[in-house]
Amino acid sequence: MSVQHEQRAILVARSSLPPLDEYVDEIRSIWQTHWLTNMGQKHAQLESDLRSYLGVNGIALFVNGHLALECVLEAMQLEGEVITTPFTFASTTHAIVRKGLAPVFADVRADDYTMDPSGLEALITPRTCAILPVHVYGNLCDVDAIQEVADRHGLVVIYDAAHAFGVTRDGVSSAAFGDASMFSFHATKVFNTIEGGAVCFCDPSLKERLDQWKNFGITGLESVEYVGGNAKMNEFSAAMGICNLRHLDAEIARRRLVAERYWERLEAARGLRLCLPGPRVHHNYAYLPVVFEDDYGASRDQARDALARQHIYSRKYFYPLTSDFECYRGRFDSRETPVARWVAERVLALPIYADLALEDVDRICDILLGLGRGSA
Ligand code: T4K
Numbered sequence: 027m028s029v030q031h032e033q034r035a036i037l038v039a040r041s042s043l044p045p046l047d048e049y050v051d052e053i054r055s056i057w058q059t060h061w062l063t064n065m066g067q068k069h070a071q072l073e074s075d076l077r078s079y080l081g082v083n084g085i086a087l088f089v090n091g092h093l094a095l096e097c098v099l100e101a102m103q104l105e106g107e108v109i110t111t112p113f114t115f116a117s118t119t120h121a122i123v124r125k126g127l128a129p130v131f132a133d134v135r136a137d138d139y140t141m142d143p144s145g146l147e148a149l150i151t152p153r154t155c156a157i158l159p160v161h162v163y164g165n166l167c168d169v170d171a172i173q174e175v176a177d178r179h180g181l182v183v184i185y186d187a188a189h190a191f192g193v194t195r196d197g198v199s200s201a202a203f204g205d206a207s208m209f210s211f212h213a214t215k216v217f218n219t220i221e222g223g224a225v226c227f228c229d230p231s232l233k234e235r236l237d238q239w240k241n242f243g244i245t246g247l248e249s250v251e252y253v254g255g256n257a258k259m260n261e262f263s264a265a266m267g268i269c270n271l272r273h274l275d276a277e278i279a280r281r282r283l284v285a286e287r288y289w290e291r292l293e294a295a296r297g298l299r300l301c302l303p304g305p306r307v308h309h310n311y312a313y314l315p316v317v318f319e320d321d322y323g324a325s326r327d328q329a330r331d332a333l334a335r336q337h338i339y340s341r342k343y344f345y346p347l348t349s350d351f352e353c354y355r356g357r358f359d360s361r362e363t364p365v366a367r368w369v370a371e372r373v374l375a376l377p378i379y380a381d382l383a384l385e386d387v388d389r390i391c392d393i394l395l396g397l398g399r400g401s402a
Contacts (some may be wrong), residue, residue, distance in 0.1 A: 039379055040377075042380050044270055048272075054268050080199045080202075081201075083230065084228060091209060094257070096255075097182060098227070103238055105130045107153045110122060110373050111159065112358070112365070113344055115343070119351075121396075126216075131358060135168075136368075147179075157209050159186070164192075164313065169185075169195075169203040171247060173204065179243050188210035189313065190207075191209045194307070205227065206225075206227040217270055222264075238253040242256060244374065281310070281379070281380055284311070288314055291395070295394070296398060297323060299316065310396075330374055332393055333390065
């Protein structure tokens with residue numbers, strides 16, 4: 027029996043769904059219009075709803091976050107080197123490489139695992155065109171310091187904000203930082219459209235290019251101006267997004283209760299490093315990363331295995347570093363990002379989702395506390 031089908035299993039994530047009747051009501055009109063995809067009415071409505079929710083003007087929807095990222099890299103006509111971090115999902119580095127750009131890896135900070143701006147300047151060369159930091163786990167990067175370096179060197183900043191939907195700092199949405207931000211609306215995310223993604227951007231001229239690129243570069247009935255791809259969000263996904271957005275605040279509030287229970291139970295444990303939101307930040311509680319330090323008393327993998335024996339499936343988000351992937355062997359040296367390497371070897375993402383029972387959180391914490399050396 028696969029992990030997905032084990033009745034008692036607790037997985038690292040669990041998709042949120044709107045009430046079935048609400049979704050059925052939302053898609054009913056599709057049976058009149060027979061309009062299933064190619065930027066239909068649901069697509070237009072979701073874009074408009076997201077513009078209001080995020081407080082941004084520039085947005086383009088995509089079939090997934092990865093193609094959204096590839097598309098914005100291409101639409102910005104970038105060439106050369108892109109400074110990014112290797113402590114991320116495969117998508118970030120792959121998008122850079124697949125667009126013919128060269129990733130240059132900056133290290134991350136030891137407290138929130140986002141790009142360390144203090145090392146940035148030393149990585150800039152005449153070929154550097156952009157900085158692509160990741161708001162990993164929904165933790166906002168040091169956007170002010172990164173922007174300062176980018177402005178000083180005339181570089182574009184594109185955020186991989188796949189994890190950061192719904193996060194704000196001093197009331198400003200994560201969508202508002204840098205030149206552009208990519209969001210993922212994958213089934214495992216705080217806000218999902220089944221599969222889906224978006225790019226939010228400042229330069230209004232990008233809108234036409236992004237929309238045309240995701241539809242084969244077609245610019246008119248008889249004209250095709252770019253070698254575009256197909257990355258359009260369909261109407262059923264857009265309808266799911268319209269429904270899920272109505273429930274997003276409640277979703278984040280429930281996730282917060284789960285996260286706070288973990289932090290309350292684990293904060294005194296020796297050798298367990300938690301990752302709490304900063305004071306100016308309204309977080310989305312997308313992930314629950316825990317770092318197993320050397321004085322915990324067991325390794326990260328032993329903790330993962332102890333949970334798995336009780337049918338609780340945590341995940342090593344993110345191990346290995348993307349710079350250590352087989353497909354990049356010989357191209358990068360992860361010893362140049364020692365903090366990222368240290369974290370990747372010790373981090374475990376614990377289960378978190380809106381309807382995870384607090385008793386289950388307690389059970390997970392009991393297992394981890396039983397394995398470690400007790401209180402700090
Ligand atoms: N940048 C970053 C930093 C990202 O993390 C991601 C995606 C992207 C870019 C690219 O965005 P997208 O192109 O995906 O929109 C999952 C997700 O597939 C992926 O979207 C996500 N990051 C990554 C961190 O996690 P896997 O390989 O771990 O997925 P999987 O299938 O093992 O699912 C994890 C758990 O989620 C399962 O144990 C159960 C639960 N689940 C999964 C699915 C598919 C559900 O509850 N419902 C579901 O439908 O990558």
